[in-house]
Amino acid sequence: MAEISYAYIQVDSDGAVQNIAMFENYEDANRITRAVYGDHAFAAEYRYVVRPGGIDCFHDGRFWYVKDDGTETEAEYIPTEQDKINALQKENAQLKADSNDLTLAMAEMIGGKVDVE
Incomplete structure (x- = not known):
C-alpha cells in the first residue's frame, strides 16, 4: 500500500x-x-x-x-487545488451573470426578446 x-x-x-x-x-x-x-x-x-x-x-x-x-x-500563500477550483467557479458564475446582463441589454437595444439561461 x-x-x-x-x-x-x-x-x-x-x-x-x-x-x-x-x-x-x-x-x-x-x-x-x-x-x-x-x-x-x-x-x-x-x-x-x-x-x-x-x-x-x-x-x-x-x-x-x-x-x-x-x-x-x-509570506506568499500557495493556493491549494480546492482554492483554485473555488476561484474558477466564482469567476465562472460572474461571467455567466455578466453575459446574461449583456444579452438582455442587447435585446432591449434591438427591441427583441431573447431567452437567457
Whole structure:
C-alpha cells in the first residue's frame, strides 16, 4: 500500500521556521515538531513560501519572509487545488451573470426578446 505524505512547516517555540518535512498527517507532524523544537512549537501545512533554518518566521498569526536587510514581508500563500477550483467557479458564475446582463441589454437595444439561461 502506498503512503501519501504531505509537507509541513515546522516552527519552533520562538516562531522561527526551522524545517519543512514530510508527514502522513497533521497529528504526527505536530507531535514530532513539539518533541524536537519545544512545547510551544507547531507544524503547519506547507501553504506559504518560507525558508527553513530559522530564517523566516511566524508571528501575529501569519508567516513572514525575512529579507537580507532584516525587513519582513508577509509570506506568499500557495493556493491549494480546492482554492483554485473555488476561484474558477466564482469567476465562472460572474461571467455567466455578466453575459446574461449583456444579452438582455442587447435585446432591449434591438427591441427583441431573447431567452437567457
